[in-house]
Amino acid sequence: MNYRDAINIEDLRRIARRRLPRFVFTYVDSGAEDEITLRGNREAFAKLQFRPRTLVDVSTRDLSTQILGRHSALPIVVGPTGLNGLSWRDGDMELARAASRAGVPFAMSTVSMSLVEDIAREAPGRLWLQAYVFSERRITDALLRRALDAGFEGLMLTSDFPVAGKRESDWRTGLLPKQQFTLATKLDMLMHPRWLATVATHRPRFVNVERELGPGHDVNNFVGHGMFDPSFRWDDLKRFRDLWPRKLMLKGLLRADDAQRAVAAGVDGLVLSNHGGRQLDGAISGIEALPEVARAVGGSVSILIDGGVRRGSDIAKAIAQGAEGVLLGRAPVYGLAAGGAAGVTRAIEILADEFDRTLALTGCRNVAELTADLIATRA
Numbered sequence: 076m077n078y079r080d081a082i083n084i085e086d087l088r089r090i091a092r093r094r095l096p097r098f099v100f101t102y103v104d105s106g107a108e109d110e111i112t113l114r115g116n117r118e119a120f121a122k123l124q125f126r127p128r129t130l131v132d133v134s135t136r137d138l139s140t141q142i143l144g145r146h147s148a149l150p151i152v153v154g155p156t157g158l159n160g161l162s163w164r165d166g167d168m169e170l171a172r173a174a175s176r177a178g179v180p181f182a183m184s185t186v187s188m189s190l191v192e193d194i195a196r197e198a199p200g201r202l203w204l205q206a207y208v209f210s211e212r213r214i215t216d217a218l219l220r221r222a223l224d225a226g227f228e229g230l231m232l233t234s235d236f237p238v239a240g241k242r243e244s245d246w247r248t249g250l251l252p253k254q255q256f257t258l259a260t261k262l263d264m265l266m267h268p269r270w271l272a273t274v275a276t277h278r279p280r281f282v283n284v285e286r287e288l289g290p291g292h293d294v295n296n297f298v299g300h301g302m303f304d305p306s307f308r309w310d311d312l313k314r315f316r317d318l319w320p321r322k323l324m325l326k327g328l329l330r331a332d333d334a335q336r337a338v339a340a341g342v343d344g345l346v347l348s349n350h351g352g353r354q355l356d357g358a359i360s361g362i363e364a365l366p367e368v369a370r371a372v373g374g375s376v377s378i379l380i381d382g383g384v385r386r387g388s389d390i391a392k393a394i395a396q397g398a399e400g401v402l403l404g405r406a407p408v409y410g411l412a413a414g415g416a417a418g419v420t421r422a423i424e425i426l427a428d429e430f431d432r433t434l435a436l437t438g439c440r441n442v443a444e445l446t447a448d449l450i451a452t453r454a
């Protein structure tokens with residue numbers, strides 16, 4: 076199957092699984108420990124049901140919305156994912172281009188493999204930098220300065236990574252903790268000649284971090300292990316508020332009291348997230364945390380959620396419960412692995428089409444009409 080023939084996100088996932096060496100697909104697809112949270116993200120959406128309105132004239136519909144006070148063609152953000160250069164040559168750039176064409180924001184990961192400056196030049200649009208807070212603060216500060224100079228609109232600080240989650244599947248392939256690939260992984264790479272020729276020969280690297288580390292550091296061993304600061308705390312958030320004059324978001328919270336603290340620290344947006352089930356196994360989902368957080372801080376700050384969004388109806392459920400929109404993690408990356416930027420565009424098209432149908436079928440003409448009374452929760 077070709078990405079053009081994919082009729083849903085699961086089709087793109089299947090194509091990605093076929094095209095990628097197992098260690099890359101595993102990195103994208105898997106979660107921490109027993110993957111209870113990974114599965115829980117999908118189950119949380121399945122528990123929410125619609126109470127549709129009927130006999131509404133839905134002949135014209137508008138999918139656009141405001142995210143952080145600015146127009147977005149769809150209520151989605153292409154969220155930050157690391158190591159995209161392993162899924163497709165210049166993967167971060169391809170994702171950014173597709174987001175730019177779709178008219179939605181793109182959040183670039185700290186552990187991206189395309190330069191901040193190149194992305195800003197070649198994929199103009201709403202660009203956000205996702206930042207992990209490095210123990211060596213100068214690295215984070217330098218990345219922030221470069222993103223500011225390049226015209227990035229937003230900074231998204233990730234708060235759910237004081238230590239790396241236990242991603243056992245990545246340990247088995249040898250990608251983690253220190254890129255010591257097993258023989259089976261090496262043989263599997265050889266079984267993917269197209270990937271070897273297009274991706275591996277290009278030697279994808281953590282170019283942004285590498286530039287700040289300087290010579291003498293092996294960035295591949297540096298990234299992911301003890302590099303992020305486990306002492307990052309609320310006082311530091313205030314420091315970042317002072318450093319970053321544009322839109323500031325905090326990603327990775329799941330509680331109303333944390334949301335209130337973030338608002339008090341002056342953030343503009345919250346991303347309710349469990350990191351796609353890749354960090355704390357057993358954590359609740361963004362969509363589950365949403366009602367409590369929306370009650371506590373709704374209206375004073377933008378709320379986005381992520382985790383398990385695979386259908387347009389998931390987007391509608393999030394908005395109905397008080398989110399401005401959703402971040403997509405794996406869905407666009409499956410598209411990327413299936414067909415580069417065109418595959419990402421296909422993923423966004425699929426979700427937009429499903430979201431449009433959901434609007435019509437729930438009796439809504441636009442995002443504002445997606446209200447909480449449309450949702451029932453199955454026990």
Ligand SMILES: Cc1cc2nc3c(=O)[nH]c(=O)nc-3n(C[C@H](O)[C@H](O)[C@H](O)COP(=O)(O)O)c2cc1C
Nearest residue numbers: 103154155156157184233350351381382383404405
């Ligand atoms: C392959 C992969 C890499 C990720 N890398 C990052 C990252 O570098 N920074 C970050 O804040 N979140 C990262 N995440 C988490 C995503 O931003 C997002 O929270 C999560 O994927 C949402 O769940 P979903 O994949 O089910 O949509 C990553 C997720 C995946 C799947």
